[in-house]
Amino acid sequence: MIDLDLTARDKELIAEARAQALLARAHARDFEYAEDKFLPHEYPEAVGRPDVRELARRHVDETSGFKIINALLYLEDWYGGVPLREYPYSLGNTVLRIAGTPEQEARWKDQIIAIAMTEPGGGSDPASTRTTATWDAAAGEWVLNGDKIFITYAGTCDAAIVLAHAVHQDRKPGLSTFLVERGTPGFSISPQFRKMGIRHEDTAALSFVDCRLSEFHHIAGDLKKTLQSFSKSRPVVACYALGVSRAALDLAWETLAPHGILPEYDGDPLRQPAATARLMDLEADWEATYMSVLRAKWVEQNEGPGKIESSMAKALGGRLARRVTQTVVELIGPAALSEDILAEKWFRDGRIFDIYEGTGEIQRLLIARHILGYSPRDLN
Ligand SMILES: Cc1cc2nc3c(=O)[nH]c(=O)nc-3n(C[C@H](O)[C@H](O)[C@H](O)COP(=O)(O)OP(=O)(O)OC[C@H]3O[C@@H](n4cnc5c(N)ncnc54)[C@H](O)[C@@H]3O)c2cc1C
Incomplete structure (x- = not known):
C-alpha cells in the first residue's frame, strides 16, 4: 500500500537542509547581474555542515528511499535561492544510465552530461528535430550538424547528449542520441543567455558543425525508453x-x-x-x-x-x-x-x-x- 509518511531520518535531513538553505540566502542574489559566473562547488558557509545527500545515501534504509528524500532535498535547495553545495543533476546522466552500454556508462559516469534536445525550431515536439548525424562509411564515423538552444549546464558540462536524426546507409533512419565531449572539434558553446530568472543556472546554445564522433559515442539504446x-x-x-x-x-x-x-x-x-x-x-x-x-x-x-x-x-x-x-x-x-x-x-x-x-x-x-x-x- 502506498505510504507517504516521512521517516524520522527524512525529517532530520530535511531540517538540516532547511538550515543550510537559510545560510545560502546570503548568496541568493549573487548571479543577478553576473550571469557569466558559475556556481561554486560549495559556498564557505557549507564548511563544517554535513553533506545531506551523502548522509541520505549512508542511512538510506532509514529514509523513505533515496529517490524520495533526494527530491525533497532539492526542494530545500530552491528554498535557499541558490544551493549552498552544488549537486549537479542533469538528465543527460540519466539518459546515459538508461540507454548507454555498460562500457559507455563506465567511461562517462562521473561527468556532468547536459541533455540537448531543444532546437531553434521548437522543443515540445522531438519529431521536429533538424540536427543530423550522418554515418561516414569511409571514415567509420558519425558527422553531427545542427544547433540546440536553451541548454542547461552548457557552460559547465563535460559533455552533452544530443538528440539527432541518425542517417546510416545500412540502418533504418530515425531519432537517436549521441554523446559529444567538450573540446570535440566542431562543437561550440555560445555565451550564457541573459534570463528573466534562475540566473544561477547556466544556460547557453550549442552548435555542431561537421562534428565527428566514433560509434562508441552513439548512445543507441531504445529511444522511447530514453x-x-x-x-x-x-x-x-x-x-x-x-x-x-x-x-x-x-x-x-x-x-x-x-x-x-x-x-x-x-x-x-x-x-x-x-x-x-x-x-x-x-x-x-x-x-x-x-x-x-x-x-x-x-x-x-x-x-x-x-x-x-x-x-x-x-x-x-x-x-x-x-x-x-x-x-x-x-x-x-x-x-x-x-x-x-x-x-x-x-x-x-x-x-x-x-x-x-x-x-x-x-x-x-x-x-x-x-x-x-x-x-x-x-x-x-
Ligand atoms: C532556462 C531554460 C533551460 C532549458 N534547459 C534545457 C535543456 O537543458 N535541454 C533541452 O533540451 N531544453 C532545455 N530547455 C528548453 C525547454 O525544454 C523548451 O523551451 C520547452 O520544451 C518548450 O519548447 P520551445 O521553447 O521550443 O517551445 P514550443 O515547443 O515551440 O512551444 C511554444 C508554446 O506552444 C505550446 N505548445 C507546443 N506544442 C503544443 C501542443 N501540442 N499543444 C498545446 N500547446 C503546445 C508550448 O507549451 C509553448 O507554450 C530549457 C529552456 C529554458 C528556458
Whole structure:
C-alpha cells in the first residue's frame, strides 16, 4: 500500500537542509547581474555542515528511499535561492544510465552530461528535430550538424547528449542520441543567455558543425525508453517549484503578520481577511502539489517511473509557482518589486518550472491522452 509518511531520518535531513538553505540566502542574489559566473562547488558557509545527500545515501534504509528524500532535498535547495553545495543533476546522466552500454556508462559516469534536445525550431515536439548525424562509411564515423538552444549546464558540462536524426546507409533512419565531449572539434558553446530568472543556472546554445564522433559515442539504446527519463526528472522540477513557492509563501506570512494577517487553518474562509483566505488557498495548492510529488516519487521508488504521476506533479508544480509568486507580489504590494526583499526574485524564478522539461501545456496534453485513452495521433 502506498505510504507517504516521512521517516524520522527524512525529517532530520530535511531540517538540516532547511538550515543550510537559510545560510545560502546570503548568496541568493549573487548571479543577478553576473550571469557569466558559475556556481561554486560549495559556498564557505557549507564548511563544517554535513553533506545531506551523502548522509541520505549512508542511512538510506532509514529514509523513505533515496529517490524520495533526494527530491525533497532539492526542494530545500530552491528554498535557499541558490544551493549552498552544488549537486549537479542533469538528465543527460540519466539518459546515459538508461540507454548507454555498460562500457559507455563506465567511461562517462562521473561527468556532468547536459541533455540537448531543444532546437531553434521548437522543443515540445522531438519529431521536429533538424540536427543530423550522418554515418561516414569511409571514415567509420558519425558527422553531427545542427544547433540546440536553451541548454542547461552548457557552460559547465563535460559533455552533452544530443538528440539527432541518425542517417546510416545500412540502418533504418530515425531519432537517436549521441554523446559529444567538450573540446570535440566542431562543437561550440555560445555565451550564457541573459534570463528573466534562475540566473544561477547556466544556460547557453550549442552548435555542431561537421562534428565527428566514433560509434562508441552513439548512445543507441531504445529511444522511447530514453525519453522516459523525463518521468524521473519531472517530479524533481516540481520540487524546485515547491521550494520557490514555500519561500514566497513564508515571506508573505512574515511580511503580513504585523498587519494581523495570520494563517488560520480552521477558519471560515468567508470570515477571514481576504489576504488570509488567498494565502490559505495557496497553502492548500502547495500541499496538493507536495502530495503529488511524493506520490510520483513513491511510485518510481517502488514500481518504476510513472509517466502520468510525474506529469501530474510537474503540471501542478509549474502552475503552483506561477500562482503563488504572482499572488505574493500582489499581497505584499509595491515593496515586493524592490530588490530589498526576495519576492520579485521568486516571481522571476518561478516562471521556468512551467517551461523546461516539458511545458505545462504538454503535461496536460499527456494527462488528457491518458485519461481519455487517446493516442498522440488522436490528440496532439
Ligand atoms: C532556462 C531554460 C533551460 C532549458 N534547459 C534545457 C535543456 O537543458 N535541454 C533541452 O533540451 N531544453 C532545455 N530547455 C528548453 C525547454 O525544454 C523548451 O523551451 C520547452 O520544451 C518548450 O519548447 P520551445 O521553447 O521550443 O517551445 P514550443 O515547443 O515551440 O512551444 C511554444 C508554446 O506552444 C505550446 N505548445 C507546443 N506544442 C503544443 C501542443 N501540442 N499543444 C498545446 N500547446 C503546445 C508550448 O507549451 C509553448 O507554450 C530549457 C529552456 C529554458 C528556458
